[in-house]
Amino acid sequence: MRPTAWMTNSPKPYESVLVANRGEIAVRILKAVRECGLRGIAIHNDLDRDGMHLEYADSVDHLRGEDLSSTYLSPEAIINSARRTGADAIHPGYGFLSERADFAKSVLESGLVWIGPPPEAIRLMGDKIRARESMIKAQVPVIPGRSISISDGEDPLPQLAAAAAEVGYPLLLKASAGGGGKGMRVVNEPKLLRTEYQAASREATAAFGNGTVYVESLLRGARHIEIQIFADSHGNVIHLNERDCSLQRRHQKVIEEAPSPAVDPELREKMGDAAIQAARAVNYEGAGTVEFLLSSQKEFYFLEMNTRLQVEHPVTELVTGLDLVHMQLMTAAGIELQLSQDEVSLSGHAMEARIYAEDPSTGFLPSIGPIARFDTPVGPGVRVDSGIRKGDEVTTSFDPMLAKIIVHAPDRNSAIQRLDHALSETILHGVKSNIEFCREILNTETFRGPGVTTDYLEGRPSTQSQNKTPPGLIEIIATAAEKFGLNKSTGTPLGNQDKHSGHEHDPFTTLAKRFP
Amino acid sequence: MKWKSDNSDKVWSVRLLIEGEQASVAHLKCGDETIQSDVTITFDKQSGSIYVNDDGKKLNPKITKVGDSWWVTVSSQTFVVTEALHNSKSTTEDQGGLTAPMPGIVRQVNVDTGQKVRKGQPLMVLEAMKMEHQIIAPQAGKIEAIHYNEGDRVEMGSVLISIFE
Incomplete structure (x- = not known):
C-alpha cells in the first residue's frame, strides 16, 4: 500500500513502525499502521513464535529468550530490534514498557520516533504523589489524602496516625509508584494501621522497587469514570468524552461503556475540562486517560493518569467515530489535531466485554489450554479485537486477557442487548473463560438499571449459571459425537492444522496445501 | 458410555440406539437413577455436525474434542464432559x-x-x-x-x- 498523503507531507514523516507488544493490541496497532501504508514490524520471543500478531506484520523479529524481562520488557532488546529491522518509530501499546519514562527517553535518544507522550509527562504521572501535587496546583480535585515520609528503621505509627486523623477511616494505603492494585491496602480501624502499612510497603518494594506509600480517604459506592484526552504537539488538547469502567474485580476492569449512565452533559463538560487541565499541567502529547472516582453525590476526584492507549479505547472510538491509533500516528508525525472540541461527537452507546482465560467456578483462577475452537460474533455494530485464534495455546507466560467484544447501538438498553447476544455467539473451547459470567452481569437488575459502582463484584459469589439444558443432554451429545466419529472432523490434533485458516472449510486451506 | 462433567460429581451413563444417521436414547442413568429421555440426535454427514431434537425444539450444539474431553456449547452454555473410565x-x-x-x-x-x-x-x-x-x-x-x-x-x-x- 502507498503511504497516506498526510504522512508524506507531515513535518516528521516516518515509514515503518515497530510494535513493542503482542496479543490483541499488537494486532490492532499493526492493522492501523498498514492501513496508513506504513511498514509494520512485529516482535516475539521464544514462547511466542506463532503469536497471532505476527500475521499482521510486514516483518517479524525474534527476541531471543523466554522470560519477559529479557524480551518484551527489555528496553535494550527492543531498541536493538528496531535498529536490526530498520524501524523508524516505536509504538509501545499498553502494559509492558508503555509507561516507562526511561524507555521513552532511550527511544528518542536513539533517533527513533516515539509514538507516545513525552518522557517527562510519563515520569510525573507515574509517581502518584507528584501527580497529586501537580493536580492540586492545576486545581483539579483530588481525593483527600496525605503523603508521609518514613525513613528506614523509623516507627511509622506516629506519622500514619496523624495522616489517618486527617483523612478519616476507612482509608487506603497506596504505593506511590503503584498501579494494578499492588501495594494497595484498605484499613478500616486504627489497630491495623501498622501491619497494613508494612504489607503495602513490602508489596510496593517487591513490585516497583519503591516502598513509598501515601494515605488516601477510601470512597465507597463510587464509580470509576475516566476521560479520554488527546493532545498534539501544537498545544491543542481535547477530550473525547468519558468511559464508565466501574465493573471491576480486584482492580481489573471487566465491562466498560460510553457514555456513563451517571454522567450528564453538564458533568461531562466539567470532568472533561478537569482532564484537559490535568493534561496541560504535564505538557501532555498523544492519547491519554485521566481517571476519576465519581461519588454518589456526583463529586469527582482525580485518581491517576494513564499515559498510554487503554485496553478499552474501542468504546470511545465507536461513540466518536474516531480512530485513536491513527490519531497517535499523526500526532507523532507532528501533525495538528484534525478536530476541535466542538467537533467531537457522542453518538449512541458503546459497550465492551473483556474475555479473560479464567475459570469462574474456581474463584477466577487463570486457566490454560489449547484454543480448540473460537467462534466470534459478526453483525451490525459488533466489533471483535482479538489476539487469539484456533490452534493457539493459552499458557501462564502471558496476559490472560484474550479478546474484547465491543458493540455499538443507539442507546444503552440496546447496547446491553446487543452485547449479550454477541457474547452468546462467542464460543471458546479448550480454555475456560468468563463469557457466561459477563452475560450474567449484563442481565442483573443493577447493571440494567442505574449501573454499578466499583465495589459491585466484591463479595459477589462467582455464581455458576444454572444448567438450563434437559438432564443428561450434554452426555447424550458427547456419546453421539463419539459414536458418529465427530472427533475425526472436529478434534484434529492441535498443531497439525493450518493456523492461518480461521475456518475449517476455508477454501484457501486446500490451496495452500496444494501449492506450499 | 460413562461421563463425568467438570462441575459435578455425578457420573452419567448413556447408551444410544443408532439407526443410520439417527440416534435415540436407549438408556440414561445419573448415578443409580434411571432417567427417561426422548431426545433424538441427527448426524449430518455433509457438515460433520449433529442436531438435537428435544420435544420438537431443534438445537444445534457446537462440539469440540479436546484431549479426552468433549466441550459442548448448547443454548449458549458451555460444558465439559470427560469419559469416566x-x-x-x-x-x-x-x-x-x-x-x-x-x-x-x-x-x-x-x-x-x-x-x-x-x-x-x-x-x-x-x-x-x-x-x-x-x-x-x-x-x-x-x-x-x-x-x-x-x-x-x-x-x-x-x-x-x-x-x-
Missing part, C-alpha cells in the same frame, strides 16, 4: 497393579488368589461416589495377591489386586 485405566497400567480410581468401598471380590484370569475379566466391584466401578484385568495372568476384602474402605490410588503375568 479413562483415569482408572491409565493408573493401573502405570503401576503394574490394579489401583482404585477414586476413594470408595470394595463391594465384591470375584476372584481368588492363585486363580488364572483372562484379559478383560471382571475382578472386583468398587463403590465410589455412589456409583459402582468394575475393576477389570488389564492383561491375562495369575492373581498374586488380593489386598482388600469386601466392605473395606480404600483410598484413591491404593493397589487392590496384583496380577502376575
Whole structure:
C-alpha cells in the first residue's frame, strides 16, 4: 500500500513502525499502521513464535529468550530490534514498557520516533504523589489524602496516625509508584494501621522497587469514570468524552461503556475540562486517560493518569467515530489535531466485554489450554479485537486477557442487548473463560438499571449459571459425537492444522496445501 | 458410555440406539437413577455436525474434542464432559497393579488368589461416589495377591489386586 498523503507531507514523516507488544493490541496497532501504508514490524520471543500478531506484520523479529524481562520488557532488546529491522518509530501499546519514562527517553535518544507522550509527562504521572501535587496546583480535585515520609528503621505509627486523623477511616494505603492494585491496602480501624502499612510497603518494594506509600480517604459506592484526552504537539488538547469502567474485580476492569449512565452533559463538560487541565499541567502529547472516582453525590476526584492507549479505547472510538491509533500516528508525525472540541461527537452507546482465560467456578483462577475452537460474533455494530485464534495455546507466560467484544447501538438498553447476544455467539473451547459470567452481569437488575459502582463484584459469589439444558443432554451429545466419529472432523490434533485458516472449510486451506 | 462433567460429581451413563444417521436414547442413568429421555440426535454427514431434537425444539450444539474431553456449547452454555473410565485405566497400567480410581468401598471380590484370569475379566466391584466401578484385568495372568476384602474402605490410588503375568 502507498503511504497516506498526510504522512508524506507531515513535518516528521516516518515509514515503518515497530510494535513493542503482542496479543490483541499488537494486532490492532499493526492493522492501523498498514492501513496508513506504513511498514509494520512485529516482535516475539521464544514462547511466542506463532503469536497471532505476527500475521499482521510486514516483518517479524525474534527476541531471543523466554522470560519477559529479557524480551518484551527489555528496553535494550527492543531498541536493538528496531535498529536490526530498520524501524523508524516505536509504538509501545499498553502494559509492558508503555509507561516507562526511561524507555521513552532511550527511544528518542536513539533517533527513533516515539509514538507516545513525552518522557517527562510519563515520569510525573507515574509517581502518584507528584501527580497529586501537580493536580492540586492545576486545581483539579483530588481525593483527600496525605503523603508521609518514613525513613528506614523509623516507627511509622506516629506519622500514619496523624495522616489517618486527617483523612478519616476507612482509608487506603497506596504505593506511590503503584498501579494494578499492588501495594494497595484498605484499613478500616486504627489497630491495623501498622501491619497494613508494612504489607503495602513490602508489596510496593517487591513490585516497583519503591516502598513509598501515601494515605488516601477510601470512597465507597463510587464509580470509576475516566476521560479520554488527546493532545498534539501544537498545544491543542481535547477530550473525547468519558468511559464508565466501574465493573471491576480486584482492580481489573471487566465491562466498560460510553457514555456513563451517571454522567450528564453538564458533568461531562466539567470532568472533561478537569482532564484537559490535568493534561496541560504535564505538557501532555498523544492519547491519554485521566481517571476519576465519581461519588454518589456526583463529586469527582482525580485518581491517576494513564499515559498510554487503554485496553478499552474501542468504546470511545465507536461513540466518536474516531480512530485513536491513527490519531497517535499523526500526532507523532507532528501533525495538528484534525478536530476541535466542538467537533467531537457522542453518538449512541458503546459497550465492551473483556474475555479473560479464567475459570469462574474456581474463584477466577487463570486457566490454560489449547484454543480448540473460537467462534466470534459478526453483525451490525459488533466489533471483535482479538489476539487469539484456533490452534493457539493459552499458557501462564502471558496476559490472560484474550479478546474484547465491543458493540455499538443507539442507546444503552440496546447496547446491553446487543452485547449479550454477541457474547452468546462467542464460543471458546479448550480454555475456560468468563463469557457466561459477563452475560450474567449484563442481565442483573443493577447493571440494567442505574449501573454499578466499583465495589459491585466484591463479595459477589462467582455464581455458576444454572444448567438450563434437559438432564443428561450434554452426555447424550458427547456419546453421539463419539459414536458418529465427530472427533475425526472436529478434534484434529492441535498443531497439525493450518493456523492461518480461521475456518475449517476455508477454501484457501486446500490451496495452500496444494501449492506450499 | 460413562461421563463425568467438570462441575459435578455425578457420573452419567448413556447408551444410544443408532439407526443410520439417527440416534435415540436407549438408556440414561445419573448415578443409580434411571432417567427417561426422548431426545433424538441427527448426524449430518455433509457438515460433520449433529442436531438435537428435544420435544420438537431443534438445537444445534457446537462440539469440540479436546484431549479426552468433549466441550459442548448448547443454548449458549458451555460444558465439559470427560469419559469416566479413562483415569482408572491409565493408573493401573502405570503401576503394574490394579489401583482404585477414586476413594470408595470394595463391594465384591470375584476372584481368588492363585486363580488364572483372562484379559478383560471382571475382578472386583468398587463403590465410589455412589456409583459402582468394575475393576477389570488389564492383561491375562495369575492373581498374586488380593489386598482388600469386601466392605473395606480404600483410598484413591491404593493397589487392590496384583496380577502376575
